[in-house]
Amino acid sequence: MKKEDCIARAEKVLMHTYARYQVVLDHGEGVYLYDTDGKKYLDFSAGIAVFALGYDDKKYNEAVKAQVDKLLHTSNYYYNEPTTLAAEKLTKASGMSRVFFTNSGTEAIEGAIKLARKYYYKKHGTADSEIIAMEHSFHGRSMGALAVTGTPKYRTAFEPLIGGAVFAEYNNLESVQAKVNEKTAAVILETVQGEGGIYPAEKEFLQGVRKLCDEKGILLILDEIQCGMGRTGTMYAYQQYGVQPDIMTTAKALGCGVPVGAFVATEEVAAAYEPGDHGTTYGGNPFVTHAVSTVFDRFEELGLLENVKETGAYLYAQLEALAARHKDSITAHRGIGLMQGLEFQSPVKDIIARAMEAGLILIAAGTNVIRFVPPLVIQKEHVDEMVRLLEQSL
Ligand SMILES: *Cc1c(COP(=O)(O)O)cnc(C)c1O
Numbered sequence: 419m420k421k422e423d424c425i426a427r428a429e430k431v432l433m434h435t436y437a438r439y440q441v442v443l444d445h446g447e448g449v450y451l452y453d454t455d456g457k458k459y460l461d462f463s464a465g466i467a468v469f470a471l472g473y474d475d476k477k478y479n480e481a482v483k484a485q486v487d488k489l490l491h492t493s494n495y496y497y498n499e500p501t502t503l504a505a506e507k508l509t510k511a512s513g514m515s516r517v518f519f520t521n522s523g524t525e526a527i528e529g530a531i532k533l534a535r536k537y538y539y540k541k542h543g544t545a546d547s548e549i550i551a552m553e554h555s556f557h558g559r560s561m562g563a564l565a566v567t568g569t570p571k572y573r574t575a576f577e578p579l580i581g582g583a584v585f586a587e588y589n590n591l592e593s594v595q596a597k598v599n600e601k602t603a604a605v606i607l608e609t610v611q612g613e614g615g616i617y618p619a620e621k622e623f624l625q626g627v628r629k630l631c632d633e634k635g636i637l638l639i640l641d642e643i644q645c646g647m648g649r650t651g652t653m654y655a656y657q658q659y660g661v662q663p664d665i666m667t668t669a670k671a672l673g674c675g676v677p678v679g680a681f682v683a684t685e686e687v688a689a690a691y692e693p694g695d696h697g698t699t700y701g702g703n704p705f706v707t708h709a710v711s712t713v714f715d716r717f718e719e720l721g722l723l724e725n726v727k728e729t730g731a732y733l734y735a736q737l738e739a740l741a742a743r744h745k746d747s748i749t750a751h752r753g754i755g756l757m758q759g760l761e762f763q764s765p766v767k768d769i770i771a772r773a774m775e776a777g778l779i780l781i782a783a784g785t786n787v788i789r790f791v792p793p794l795v796i797q798k799e800h801v802d803e804m805v806r807l808l809e810q811s812l
Contacts, residue, residue, distance in 0.1 A: 419454075420454075421442045421453070421454050421455060424442045424454070425438075425440060425442065439771070439774055441453050441459075441774065442454045445473075445474075446461070446469075446472075446473025446474055447473055447474050448472045448473060448474070448793075448795070449461055449472050449473075449792060449793050449795065449796050449800050450473070451473065451779060457777065458777060459774070459777050459778065459779045460777060460778050460779065460800060460803055460804055460807065461473075461779045461792065461793065462778065462779060462780050462781075462790050462791070462792045462804055463779050463780060463781040463789075463791060463792075464671075464791055464792055464793045465675070466644075466670065466781065466791070467612070467644050467649060467670045467671060467757070467791040468670045468671055468673075468674065468675060469671070469674055469675060469793050470647060470648060470649075470671040470674055470713070470717075470722065470793060470794040470795075471674050471713065471716050471720070471722075471793065471794070471795060472793040472794075472795040472796075473793075475674075475716060477712070477715075477716060477719075478674060478709070478712050478713070478716055481708060481709070481712040482676065482705075482708070482709050482712070484708075485500065485704060485705055485708040485709070486705065488704075489704050489705075490703065490704065490705045491700065491703040491704065491705060492703065492704060493699065493703075494697065494698065494699075494701070494702065498704045498707075499704075500704040500705075500707040500708035500711055501519070501702050501703075501704060501707040503707070503711045504517075504519070504702075504707035504708070504710040504711040504714075505517040505519075505702075505707075507710070507711055507714040508668070508672075508680060508682060508710070508714075509682065511653040511654070511714060512653065512654050512666055512668070512682050513654075513657070513662055514662075514663075514666055514682040514683060514684060515682075515683065515684050515685040515688060516682065516683055516684075516685065516688035517680050517681075517682050517702075518680060518681050518682075518691075518696065518701070518702075519678060519679070519680045519698075519701045519702025519706070519707060519710075520669070520678070520679040520680060520681070520698060520701045520702075521677050521678065521679065521698065521700050521701055521706075522558070522669060522677060522679050523557075523558050523563075523643040523667065523669035523670060523679045524557070524558025524559055524560040524563040525558075525560070525679060525698070525701070526643065526667040526668065526669055526679035526680055526681045527557045527558050527560075527562060527563040527566070527606075527641065527643075527667055527681075528558075528560055528562045528563060529681045529696055530606070530639050530665045530667050530681040530683075531549065531562045531563075531566070531580075531604075531606075531639075532562075532695070532696055533665060533681065533683060533687065533688070533690060533691055533696070534547075534549065534603050534604035534637050534639060534665060534687075535547060535603060536690040536691060536695060537603070537637060537687055537690035538603035538604075539690075540690050541635075546582075546601060547582055547601050547602070547603035548582045548583070548584055548597075548599070548601045548602050548603060549566060549582060549583050549584070549602075549603055549604045549605070549606055550584055550585070550586050550594060550597045550598070550602060550604070550605045550606070551566035551567070551568055551583055551584070551585055551586075551605075551606050551607070552568055552585065552586060552587070552588040552606075552607045552608070552611070553568040553585050553586070553587055553588060554568050554569060554588060554611060554614035554615065554617070554784075555567055555568045555569070555588070555606075555607065555608060555611060555614060555641075556569060556572075556608070556611070556612060556613035556614055557606065557608075557641055557643075558643075559572070561576070561579050561580055562579075562580050564576060564579050565579035565580040565581075565583045566583050566606050568585050568614075569613070569614070582601075582603075584597050585597075588607065588611060588614075588617060588619070588623075589617070589619060589620050589623045590623070591622070591623055591626040591627065591630070594626075594627055594630065595630060598630065598634055598636065602634065602636050603636065603637060604636060604637040604638070604639050604664075604665075605627055605630075605631060605636060605637075605638055605639065606639040606640075606641060607619065607627070607639075607640065607641065608640070608641045608642075608643075608644070608645065609624070609640050609641070609642055609645050609646075609650075609654075609655035609656050609659070610644070610645035610650060610655055610753075610754060610757055612643075612644035612645065612757070612783060612789070613644075613783055613784065614783065614784060615752075615759060615761065615783050615784045615786075615787045616752050616753050616757065616758060616759030616783050616787060616789055617752060618650075618655075618752065618753065618754050619659070621659055624656070624659045624661050625659065625660065625661055628661045628662075631664075637664040637665060637687060638661075638663045638664050638665075639663060639664065639665040639666070639667070640654075640656050640663035640665075640666050640667075641666075641667045642654050642655060642656070642666055642667060642668050643667050643668060643669045643670050643679065644670055644757070644791075645754075645757055646666075646668045646670075646671070646672075647668065647670065647671035647672055647713075647717075648671070648717060648722050648723050648726055648755075648794055649671065649726065649755055649756055649757045649791065649794065650726070650730075650754040650755035650756075650757055651723060651726045651727040651730055651754065651755040651756075652723065653717075653723070654666065654668075655754065658754070662684075664683060664684050664687045665681060665682070665683045665684075665687060666681065666682045666683075667679065667680070667681045667682075668680050668681075668682065671713070671794075672710055672713065673706055673709050673710055673713065674709065674713050675709070676705065676706045676709040676710075677706065678701075678702070678706040678707070678709065678710055680702075720795065722794045722795065725794060725795065725796075725797075726755045726756050726794050727755065729756065729796055729797060729798060729801065730754070730755035730756045730758075732798050732801055733756065733758060733790065733801050734751075734753070734758065736801055736802070736805050737751050737758060737760060737790070737805075738751055740760070740805055740808070740809060741760060743809075744809075744812060746763075747762055747763050747764075747812065748760055748761070748762055748763075749761050749762065749763055753790070756790070756791065756792055756794055756796065757789075757790070757791055758789075758790045759783055759787045759788065759789050759790065760787065760788045760790075761786055761787045762786050762787070762788070763786070764786065765785045765786055766782050766785070766786060766787065766788050767782065767785075769788065769808075769811055769812060770782060770788065772811035773807060773808055773811040775811075776807045776810060776811050777807060778804060778807040778808060778811070780808070788808075790804075792804075
């Protein structure tokens with residue numbers, strides 16, 4: 419199919435929920451993507467922080483193919499080995515106790531909210547509870563996840579959403595404290611805010627929220643859908659804060675391309691769920707969980723956490739230097755590991771389009787921030803190449 423045909427035909431049949439770039443991607447190799455004309459792109463978006471292993475990781479591909487031939491799906495009425503193994507690896511990596519696999523990030527949030535409500539219900543005998551969420555947060559597009567997403571443009575047309583969500587200011591402990599009352603069931607926040615513009619939690623803030631939750635008997639839900647799975651240099655970002663959540667959500671790089679997410683909880687909190695409380699037809703089937711299990715193995719085999727620390731520090735230094743060279747247009751630089759952002763004075767849409775022309779794939783976070791979330795296998799030479807292509811697009 420010719421590029422123009424593919425785009426024109428897609429525009430006739432797909433809903434207009436995305437303003438897509440005029441490119442038809444065909445295949446990938448390592449940290450590069452190729453379009454149908456054979457043009458090569460350095461990929462600093464990784465399919466929105468998904469493709470941690472890079473494209474075409476042979477061991478991952480072979481594992482996924484083998485599972486396709488063996489068993490794709492069984493339903494959750496029975497046991498299977500891949501799901502058991504993946505859940506073991508996820509609990510070990512996160513320091514949590516029990517897993518529920520979902521098909522996406524937003525479903526992981528739905529399950530986490532339901533679990534927090536059920537826990538509150540069992541403890542207090544009433545379902546009349548509240549969840550404190552953060553301004554500028556992003557937790558997904560389904561009704562529950564939208565209800566705790568603190569960005570009005572995503573929400574307004576779809577209200578009323580689920581009730582009981584109240585908002586506090588991120589990195590402002592007093593603001594969270596001020597929202598706490600006897601109805602508060604949980605606080606939900608991203609350890610590093612992603613879509614909102616790449617804002618890492620400050621240490622005193624996250625530790626303060628944890629302490630507040632402990633004192634008041636409130637659950638802490640950490641959304642690690644974007645910042646988890648090694649992106650910040652530890653398997654989960656909270657592991658750098660000396661804080662453990664009661665419920666944690668993970669997705670994106672968890673499957674590295676197969677649709678899978680999960681919410682994970684402590685033994686005590688998970689016990690609030692009883693058979694029949696929550697379910698899914700596809701969630702955690704042997705196909706996706708074998709992929710998850712392989713992802714955890716590949717992280718170790720490739721030493722990805724080490725690479726994130728090293729290459730992440732290098733990326734940080736290079737972006738600092740770039741920001742210093744363009745003080746007039748770049749107003750801030752934030753981030754941890756391979757999750758960083760450059761904030762510009764004005765919208766970054768045109769810069770991203772020019773970078774695309776030059777052979778560099780970038781994504782925005784909000785309107786004024788360029789987000790850098792490359793595959794975790796990225797090397798220093800790729801950082802240099804990215805900075806060169808970006809600088810010529812400014
Ligand atoms: C992407 C994202 C979600 C939603 O995940 P989907 O798989 O798109 O439903 C939720 N929370 C955060 C922090 C995200 O980055």
